[in-house]
Amino acid sequence: MKLATLKDGSRDGRLIVVTRDLKRYSHAGEVARTMQAALDDWMTIAPQLVRLAERLEEGTRPSEAFDARQVHSPLPRAYQWADGSAYVNHVELVRQARNAAMPSTFWTDPLMYQGGSDNFLGPCDPIVACDEGHGIDMEGEVAVIVDDVPMGAAPDQALNAIRLVMLANDVSLRHLIPDELAKGFGFFQSKPASAFSPVAVTPDELGDAWKDGKVHLPLLVSVNGRLFGRANAGIDMTFDFAKLVSHAARTRALSAGSIIGSGTVSNKKDGGPGTPISEGGDGYSCIAEIRMIETIRLGQPATPFLKFGDIVRIEMNDKRGASIFGALEQTVQRQTLEQP
Amino acid sequence: MKLATLKDGSRDGRLIVVTRDLKRYSHAGEVARTMQAALDDWMTIAPQLVRLAERLEEGTRPSEAFDARQVHSPLPRAYQWADGSAYVNHVELVRQARNAAMPSTFWTDPLMYQGGSDNFLGPCDPIVACDEGHGIDMEGEVAVIVDDVPMGAAPDQALNAIRLVMLANDVSLRHLIPDELAKGFGFFQSKPASAFSPVAVTPDELGDAWKDGKVHLPLLVSVNGRLFGRANAGIDMTFDFAKLVSHAARTRALSAGSIIGSGTVSNKKDGGPGTPISEGGDGYSCIAEIRMIETIRLGQPATPFLKFGDIVRIEMNDKRGASIFGALEQTVQRQTLEQP
Numbered sequence: 090m091k092l093a094t095l096k097d098g099s100r101d102g103r104l105i106v107v108t109r110d111l112k113r114y115s116h117a118g119e120v121a122r123t124m125q126a127a128l129d130d131w132m133t134i135a136p137q138l139v140r141l142a143e144r145l146e147e148g149t150r151p152s153e154a155f156d157a158r159q160v161h162s163p164l165p166r167a168y169q170w171a172d173g174s175a176y177v178n179h180v181e182l183v184r185q186a187r188n189a190a191m192p193s194t195f196w197t198d199p200l201m202y203q204g205g206s207d208n209f210l211g212p213c214d215p216i217v218a219c220d221e222g223h224g225i226d227m228e229g230e231v232a233v234i235v236d237d238v239p240m241g242a243a244p245d246q247a248l249n250a251i252r253l254v255m256l257a258n259d260v261s262l263r264h265l266i267p268d269e270l271a272k273g274f275g276f277f278q279s280k281p282a283s284a285f286s287p288v289a290v291t292p293d294e295l296g297d298a299w300k301d302g303k304v305h306l307p308l309l310v311s312v313n314g315r316l317f318g319r320a321n322a323g324i325d326m327t328f329d330f331a332k333l334v335s336h337a338a339r340t341r342a343l344s345a346g347s348i349i350g351s352g353t354v355s356n357k358k359d360g361g362p363g364t365p366i367s368e369g370g371d372g373y374s375c376i377a378e379i380r381m382i383e384t385i386r387l388g389q390p391a392t393p394f395l396k397f398g399d400i401v402r403i404e405m406n407d408k409r410g411a412s413i414f415g416a417l418e419q420t421v422q423r424q425t426l427e428q429p
Numbered sequence: 430m431k432l433a434t435l436k437d438g439s440r441d442g443r444l445i446v447v448t449r450d451l452k453r454y455s456h457a458g459e460v461a462r463t464m465q466a467a468l469d470d471w472m473t474i475a476p477q478l479v480r481l482a483e484r485l486e487e488g489t490r491p492s493e494a495f496d497a498r499q500v501h502s503p504l505p506r507a508y509q510w511a512d513g514s515a516y517v518n519h520v521e522l523v524r525q526a527r528n529a530a531m532p533s534t535f536w537t538d539p540l541m542y543q544g545g546s547d548n549f550l551g552p553c554d555p556i557v558a559c560d561e562g563h564g565i566d567m568e569g570e571v572a573v574i575v576d577d578v579p580m581g582a583a584p585d586q587a588l589n590a591i592r593l594v595m596l597a598n599d600v601s602l603r604h605l606i607p608d609e610l611a612k613g614f615g616f617f618q619s620k621p622a623s624a625f626s627p628v629a630v631t632p633d634e635l636g637d638a639w640k641d642g643k644v645h646l647p648l649l650v651s652v653n654g655r656l657f658g659r660a661n662a663g664i665d666m667t668f669d670f671a672k673l674v675s676h677a678a679r680t681r682a683l684s685a686g687s688i689i690g691s692g693t694v695s696n697k698k699d700g701g702p703g704t705p706i707s708e709g710g711d712g713y714s715c716i717a718e719i720r721m722i723e724t725i726r727l728g729q730p731a732t733p734f735l736k737f738g739d740i741v742r743i744e745m746n747d748k749r750g751a752s753i754f755g756a757l758e759q760t761v762q763r764q765t766l767e768q769p
Contacts, residue, residue: 100469100684166684168506168507168508168546168547168548171545198612200612200614201614201617202543202615203543203544203545203615203616203617205509206508207508207509207683207686207687208508208681208683218680219581219680223680240557240559241559241764262680265680271532272535272540273540273615274514274540274610274616275543275613275615275616277542277543278679278680279680281680282681282682337617340558340563340602340605340618340621341545341621341622342548342622343547344440344506344548345440424580424581
């Protein structure tokens with residue numbers, strides 16, 4: 090089934106069930122008012138939502154036209170957003186770009202950072218930034234929402250706790266990262282609000298593409314209408330979601346509704362870094378990677394980071410070319426000062 | 430006014446108002462069901478809670494005996510827990526202890542890490558750990574809960590958004606920290622669930638002790654019934670809460686109910702590190718600090734980290750010796766395996 094959260098002026102919005110083709114939706118308020126309420130009691134609520142989704146597909150339930158611009162991120166705010174960096178190829182490239190060495194343990198021990206989760210952007214909300222000079226970048230990712238996970242859960246147990254899958258744009262301010270990471274406490278100001286796809290889906294909606302804790306489909310990332318990346322999320326994912334969730338739960342239980350991200354989807358090519366779309370390659374899911382390739386080739390980066398007015402689109406299609414999660418489509422916007 | 434969250438078997442518990450002397454409480458469900466619900470609409474809800482608190486103090490409202498063992502942390506789960514490290518003295522000592530250099534910018538640019546907030550411990554819940562060898566330590570802190578804070582808020586604006594003050598135990602697994610920080614993404618497994626004081630209070634409850642965005646009172650930390658620290662939270666706090674909240678909001682808005690911590694309260698003595706209680710000093714709010722002092726003096730640490738069965742108590746009294754927030758009192762406990 091496919092779930093989303095309709096904007097209604099409240100902080101948490103209203104839970105809706107969306108048709109497989111993303112054309113119609115039906116309110117699910119009679120079953121659970123919000124996405125978090127559904128996740129808080131998933132074993133009871135999910136079967137009721139499934140029945141509702143079936144009636145919606147059959148056309149035996151009132152529905153309305155679905156519009157991604159009217160929804161929040163599936164969880165407009167969450168109790169946890171922990172983002173891995175499972176495509177170690179990305180980590181290797183980005184660290185090269187900032188002249189940081191990469192320890193070999195990065196191939197065996199997942200990187201993960203705790204992100205801010207109090208205030209996500211909607212999938213079509215602007216990326217508001219105060220300064221273009223911060224090096225605004227998208228990061229196209231896959232993310233899962235889990236049920237309660239006990240402390241010390243093994244990967245198998247972690248995999249069974251995955252309830253929903255979605256896409257993410259983990260917005261990054263590249264020029265703030267080196268100084269912030271040098272302080273030793275990880276990202277904070279360099280990671281403003283993230284955004285997620287209009288729709289979150291149960292793993293069964295992915296069919297064969299959900300296998301071994303990975304989504305085996307290309308992630309389509311475009312900037313200003315031009316395809317920028319189509320890296321396959323199932324390839325070069327060193328740590329699958331079972332391992333990422335288990336890593337997050339090693340020393341503490343995870344609460345229902347926790348979001349665990351894959352990190353920037355990134356594919357190698359012939360054992361080396363991938364090539365740009367313009368050269369027939371699979372491109373990149375963030376600008377930092379192409380800038381690294383350019384630095385290696387030309388001595389300096391050529392592709393600028395995002396500017397005010399730029400539009401980022403992130404989407405994933407099934408094998409028949411139909412959008413699974415709907416598209417994130419976000420315009421980078423200059424912050425207008427709010428009065429206190 | 431003083432607020433708390435009664436355990437009732439639900440994830441968010443029930444909001445209660447507590448008397449100044451922490452002896453009685455009254456349900457506040459008619460005004461707001463949960464602490465987060467109150468924070469979501471503070472300007473409307475708070476005046477109603479104040480009236481309720483007044484009637485509770487007057488004895489004109491039904492009340493029951495307050496017991497800290499029956500409450501959650503004020504927010505049993507929160508949308509954000511961002512912990513600063515405002516007592517730079519602590520940072521300096523802890524970094525010395527792990528042979529990490531401290532850049533001079535640490536005195537001007539606050540350190541802050543994003544903590545897990547999906548699953549806090551109650552103030553009298555056990556600190557469950559899977560391995561004593563992880564180096565289990567308490568960190569006694571002051572924390573504030575803020576209202577919505579717009580991106581880019583100046584310190585003055587940030588100060589005005591502080592709604593509640595409480596104490597925190599930011600449990601740390603010291604032996605996991607060096608390897609985790611070396612990876613560059615900050616704390617994750619090394620920071621298991623934190624706990625907060627039984628009661629959160631509005632700043633006016635602190636009277637003169639709330640000044641310049643700091644709480645000017647000693648933080649009493651004891652281990653197994655022996656006083657371990659009484660560092661004054663108003664002294665040596667390089668970054669007050671106005672600066673910490675403003676730092677957190679630099680590149681993204683903070684949502685109502687976000688918790689911002691001070692970091693481990695730590696006082697210098699005569700320009701150098703503080704001395705132990707046993708020598709008439711003000712002691713420490715975490716074990717890592719005394720171990721550093723011992724390393725400097727004796728060549729190696731003598732005080733062990735917490736063991737299973739140890740009891741940590743964290744409290745703060747007003748000038749008349751009355752407990753303001755109630756006491757955190759937590760026993761360290763070995764994890765018992767849960768079945769999937």
